[in-house]
Amino acid sequence: MxxxxxxxxxxxxxxxxxxxxxxxxxxxxxxxxAPVKARPADTLRVHAGLEELYVDPARYSVLEDPSGRLTLADVQAPAHAARFRPGNTLPTTMDHPGSAYWLRLVVQARGSLSQHWYLEMFDSHLNSVEFYPANGSAPTVTGSDLPLATRKFPYKNFLFRLPLSPEQAQTYYLRLTSNSKTTFLSRLRTEQTLAVHFQTEYGLLGGFYGVLLIMVVYNLCLYLFIGEQTYLRYVLYVLSCSLVFMSEDGLGFQYLWPGQPVLNQLITAGSPILLLLTFSYYARQFLDTAQRLPSYDPWIRAVVLLSVAGLLIDAVWLSSGWGFWFYLLPYCMIYYAAYRVWQRGQRTARFFLLAHVMVAISVVFMILRKLGINTFTNTATVYSMNAAFVVEVVVLSYALGEKIKGIKDATIRAQGKLVKQLRKKHQVQEQLVEQLQRNQELKDQLNSELEGLVAQRTDELRLQSDTIAAQNRELLQANGLLALQSAAIEKLNAELQRDLQEVKTARVLSKEVNFGEFSQIYPDKDACLVYLANLKWAEGYQCRKCGHEKYCDGREPHSRRCTKCRYVESATAYTLLQKCKFPIIKAFYAVFLIYTHKGNYSSQELSRVLDLRQGTCWSFSQKVLEAMRRRRRAPDFDENEGWTHILLDASGLEPEEAGAAEEATVRA
Structure with a gap:
C-alpha cells in the first residue's frame, strides 16, 4: 500500500x-x-422418508379476529398478514371463545412424494372449521355445529388432505371458532400412517367401550337378581362416564348421532354434570357415608349440588371453559371420605382409593392441557383417562363384590349367632318342661299317698262303726279329731295345688328370673330385635302401604323392605317399643317385670333394677299398663298367655306418632 x-x-x-x-x-x-430471501421460520418440511410430523406451535402462525368478520382475502392482505404471530408466543388454547382464530401453515415438500399427506386437528369440539387449500380451490366448511356429512372424511377428528407440489412451499389457512377453550394441536400424517393409526386407535377404543359394556351388563344383571341398589347406582355411573368419553373423543358424534349436532353440543355440556351427580350418588352409598360419617355426608351433598349449579351456569351462560375446576372440590371431599371410612374399618374403601389414583393422575394431565401446558401431551397422557377408567371400573366392580360378600358373611355370622341363641333357648325350654314333668309326678305321687291314707282311715272308721253306740263320746271326740285332720289335709292339699300352680306359672312366665338370667336369654340389642321381628311377622310379612307379601332386608338391622313399593318398616315400628329412648334389652326386662307382677311393680324399684331415671321408668310403666289393659279387653285374651304379647301393642300410638313411624321407616 x-x-x-x-x-x-x-x-x-x-x-x-x-x-x-x-x-x-x-x-x-x-x-x-440488503434483503435476504430466507425461508419462513414456520415452514413445515416433509419428504418421502417421513411418515408423520407433529405441528409444533413454532411452525404455525395465529391471528385473532375478535370481530369474526375477516375473510381469506383480508388476512392475506399485508396489513393483517403482518399481525400473524408465531404459535409458540401464544397460548395453545383459544382464550377468547367468541373470537375467530386464523391459523397459517406453510408446508414444503422436498422431492417427489409417494403418498398423500393429511392434516388432523385433534380437538373435535371446534364449532366451526374452514380449511382453505393452497391451490385456491373451494374451502372445506365443517365443525361440531354441522352434521358429520359435511366432513370429507367421516372421522371423529377433523381431517383435511394437503395437495403438495414437489419443492414448493404452500400456504394453508384455517379459520377456527369455538364456544369453549379448544386447542390448536394437530399432526401431519401420510395415508399409510393414518390407516395404521385408525386400526390401532379404533381397536383400543373398541376394547375400552367393550369393557364398559361388559361391566354395565354384568352389574345390571346382579342388580336384577339381587336387588341391591348399589349395583344400579354403579351402572348409572359407568353409563355417564361412557357418555362423557364418547362426547370427548367424538365417537358418539361419529356413530350414534352424526346428524344431530345440537344433541352433540347438549351431551358435551350435560354429560360432565351427569357424571358428577352419578359419581357422588354411587360413591356415597358405596362408602356408607350417611352411617359412617353422618356429620360429613351433608357437606358432601351440599358441595356437589353447588358444583352442579356452577357447571350449569358455566355451560348455559358463561362458557368460560374452566368448568372442570368445579370437579376438584367434591372429588377431593369424596376421596377424603373414602380415606376416613377406610381408617374406620371398611376394608373395601381401600379399593376405592386405589381405583382413583390413576384417575387423579389422568385428571392432572387433562388440567395441564386445559391450561395450555403441553409439555406432557402425548398419546399416553391423552388416553390415560381411558386406561385409568378401565382400571377403576374393574377394581370398583371387584370392590363391590367384596362389599356384598362382606355383607353376606356378616349375615351368615348373625344367623349362626341367632341359631346358637335359639338352641340355648330350646335347651332352657326343655329343662323347664322336665321340671314341670317332675313336679307333675310329685303331685301325682302325693295325691296317691293321700288317697291311700283316706282309704285306710275310711276302713278304720268302718271297723269302729260297730262300737259307735258304746263309744259315742269317744266317737264324737274321734270325729272332731278326724274333722280337724280332714281340714288340715284339705288345707295342705289346697296349698300344695296352689304352690304347684305358682311353680307352673312361674316357670312358664319365668317370674323368678333376674336381669342377669334374663340377659342370658336376650344378651344384646340384636337378639332382642331378632326376637321382636320374628314375633311381629310370625304370621308372614305384608306391606302396610301396598299389601305386597315379598320383601328384602332393609338398611337398618332386621328391618324389611317391600320389593314392590320400596317401603321400609323397622322391627320396632308399630310396637310398644317404638320411640323407646333407652336400650331395648332394658325395655324387654321392664315389660317382663311389670307384666309378671300384674302391674304391681313400682317405678322406684324399676329405676333401681334398670339403672334409669325414675321419670323415664314411670312413663314407660304407664305405657305398659295401658297396653295390659287393652290386652285384657281383647276378645282373644288368655290368662295364661306370655308377656311377649304386650310387645306387639301399637294401639296407643297417636296419629302423629304413627305418621312419624311411617316417615322413619321410609327414610330408612
Missing part, C-alpha cells in the same frame, strides 16, 4: 487510503442492509 501511495499526489493518496479502508466496512453494511 505504501508503494502505491508513494506515486500519487498527497490529496489523492488521502482519498485512496480512505476508500481502501472504508470499502470492507461498506461491503458489510450493504450485506447487512
Amino acid at each position: 505504501k508503494l502505491v501511495n508513494s506515486h500519487l499526489p498527497p490529496r489523492r493518496a488521502i482519498w485512496f487510503s480512505f476508500l481502501t479502508l472504508s470499502t470492507p466496512l461498506l461491503l458489510c453494511l450493504l450485506l447487512v442492509s
Whole structure:
C-alpha cells in the first residue's frame, strides 16, 4: 500500500487510503442492509422418508379476529398478514371463545412424494372449521355445529388432505371458532400412517367401550337378581362416564348421532354434570357415608349440588371453559371420605382409593392441557383417562363384590349367632318342661299317698262303726279329731295345688328370673330385635302401604323392605317399643317385670333394677299398663298367655306418632 501511495499526489493518496479502508466496512453494511430471501421460520418440511410430523406451535402462525368478520382475502392482505404471530408466543388454547382464530401453515415438500399427506386437528369440539387449500380451490366448511356429512372424511377428528407440489412451499389457512377453550394441536400424517393409526386407535377404543359394556351388563344383571341398589347406582355411573368419553373423543358424534349436532353440543355440556351427580350418588352409598360419617355426608351433598349449579351456569351462560375446576372440590371431599371410612374399618374403601389414583393422575394431565401446558401431551397422557377408567371400573366392580360378600358373611355370622341363641333357648325350654314333668309326678305321687291314707282311715272308721253306740263320746271326740285332720289335709292339699300352680306359672312366665338370667336369654340389642321381628311377622310379612307379601332386608338391622313399593318398616315400628329412648334389652326386662307382677311393680324399684331415671321408668310403666289393659279387653285374651304379647301393642300410638313411624321407616 505504501508503494502505491508513494506515486500519487498527497490529496489523492488521502482519498485512496480512505476508500481502501472504508470499502470492507461498506461491503458489510450493504450485506447487512440488503434483503435476504430466507425461508419462513414456520415452514413445515416433509419428504418421502417421513411418515408423520407433529405441528409444533413454532411452525404455525395465529391471528385473532375478535370481530369474526375477516375473510381469506383480508388476512392475506399485508396489513393483517403482518399481525400473524408465531404459535409458540401464544397460548395453545383459544382464550377468547367468541373470537375467530386464523391459523397459517406453510408446508414444503422436498422431492417427489409417494403418498398423500393429511392434516388432523385433534380437538373435535371446534364449532366451526374452514380449511382453505393452497391451490385456491373451494374451502372445506365443517365443525361440531354441522352434521358429520359435511366432513370429507367421516372421522371423529377433523381431517383435511394437503395437495403438495414437489419443492414448493404452500400456504394453508384455517379459520377456527369455538364456544369453549379448544386447542390448536394437530399432526401431519401420510395415508399409510393414518390407516395404521385408525386400526390401532379404533381397536383400543373398541376394547375400552367393550369393557364398559361388559361391566354395565354384568352389574345390571346382579342388580336384577339381587336387588341391591348399589349395583344400579354403579351402572348409572359407568353409563355417564361412557357418555362423557364418547362426547370427548367424538365417537358418539361419529356413530350414534352424526346428524344431530345440537344433541352433540347438549351431551358435551350435560354429560360432565351427569357424571358428577352419578359419581357422588354411587360413591356415597358405596362408602356408607350417611352411617359412617353422618356429620360429613351433608357437606358432601351440599358441595356437589353447588358444583352442579356452577357447571350449569358455566355451560348455559358463561362458557368460560374452566368448568372442570368445579370437579376438584367434591372429588377431593369424596376421596377424603373414602380415606376416613377406610381408617374406620371398611376394608373395601381401600379399593376405592386405589381405583382413583390413576384417575387423579389422568385428571392432572387433562388440567395441564386445559391450561395450555403441553409439555406432557402425548398419546399416553391423552388416553390415560381411558386406561385409568378401565382400571377403576374393574377394581370398583371387584370392590363391590367384596362389599356384598362382606355383607353376606356378616349375615351368615348373625344367623349362626341367632341359631346358637335359639338352641340355648330350646335347651332352657326343655329343662323347664322336665321340671314341670317332675313336679307333675310329685303331685301325682302325693295325691296317691293321700288317697291311700283316706282309704285306710275310711276302713278304720268302718271297723269302729260297730262300737259307735258304746263309744259315742269317744266317737264324737274321734270325729272332731278326724274333722280337724280332714281340714288340715284339705288345707295342705289346697296349698300344695296352689304352690304347684305358682311353680307352673312361674316357670312358664319365668317370674323368678333376674336381669342377669334374663340377659342370658336376650344378651344384646340384636337378639332382642331378632326376637321382636320374628314375633311381629310370625304370621308372614305384608306391606302396610301396598299389601305386597315379598320383601328384602332393609338398611337398618332386621328391618324389611317391600320389593314392590320400596317401603321400609323397622322391627320396632308399630310396637310398644317404638320411640323407646333407652336400650331395648332394658325395655324387654321392664315389660317382663311389670307384666309378671300384674302391674304391681313400682317405678322406684324399676329405676333401681334398670339403672334409669325414675321419670323415664314411670312413663314407660304407664305405657305398659295401658297396653295390659287393652290386652285384657281383647276378645282373644288368655290368662295364661306370655308377656311377649304386650310387645306387639301399637294401639296407643297417636296419629302423629304413627305418621312419624311411617316417615322413619321410609327414610330408612
